[in-house]
Ligand SMILES: C[C@H](N)C(=O)N[C@@H](CCC(=O)O)C(=O)O
């Protein structure tokens with residue numbers, strides 16, 4: 001099975017309600033779609049959203065990186081040589097992790113199809129069912145409480161509360177949500193880099209003193225401020241999770257060496273795809289650090305790939321934040337994964353099991 005052509009497209013899916021974090025506000029998912037065609041007539045699907053505020057990648061940069069740097073060396077290569085293909089993708093250029101992830105996902109989809117098995121089975125197996133949390137966008141307190149209660153009523157027992165706008169209001173937000181859902185949902189706090197280290201300690205110690213024990217706090221301070229991450233981790237009971245501070249395997253080694261976080265949020269769009277996400281999970285496991293599998297605001301193309309990774313590394317990936325497709329009015333991806341409330345199930349079709357994408361806009365050269 002040899003790579004014949006790599007085609008690009010755009011997928012757009014309006015959200016049910018705006019997605020708002022300390023970093024950005026978005027109204028729709030927009031993924032660059034990668035379709036890798038083989039001489040055997042198979043198609044491998046991958047995708048990447050542009051999360052410029054986190055990865056630095058834009059739709060234009062993703063398309064350009066794939067067209068001019070990542071795709072050309074792959075043409076004519078054999079899908080059976082997965083490690084070689086991963087080396088070509090990762091070595092094609094510096095950074096551009098979203099573009100690399102989109103192509104890496106499509107190649108892994110084909111590798112699964114080549115072997116006639118769902119990807120998670122080839123990566124080590126596991127039970128193909130996960131439970132995701134639900135994200136509550138940062139907003140006015142009443143709106144956040146209403147969104148949190150609605151999520152709990154839909155059976156979500158873990159809520160990811162977006163914060164990081166204003167420390168005083170953030171404390172009030174968490175107190176109000178805690179009062180509304182206490183005992184029915186675990187609270188995961190995500191400041192998306194919005195606090196200083198001292199502010200983070202103040203927010204968390206105030207909540208802890210009020211008898212609120214969040215399950216974790218995600219990326220309280222600026223991505224590069226590993227000393228700040230450690231400062232927070234040393235002063236609060238709430239476990240600290242690194243998100244924007246950790247992109248690839250090397251970052252994890254540094255983070256663990258500095259003891260700057262307790263938990264690592266693995267995202268394919270930061271890692272550059274499945275191969276490096278697996279490496280991160282394996283490094284974390286060796287050091288006894290726990291992981292979450294996360295996603296950007298993206299469709300079930302990338303989320304399906306992340307789900308296969310989470311299932312195959314379920315001993316170390318103990319938390320799941322794969323709610324991107326659930327935030328959309330409708331997910332245009334056919335096949336792959338399905339949701340029933342917070343329960344995410346993977347089909348047993350070969351590879352990622354993607355059958356097609358409704359309303360795909362083709363991007364021609
Ligand atoms: C969608 C997911 N629950 C999430 O919150 N992901 C990110 C933000 C992604 C984005 O801005 O697209 C996170 O910070 O964890």
Ligand SMILES: [Mg+2]
Nearest residue numbers: 190218219243
């Ligand atoms: Mg985060």
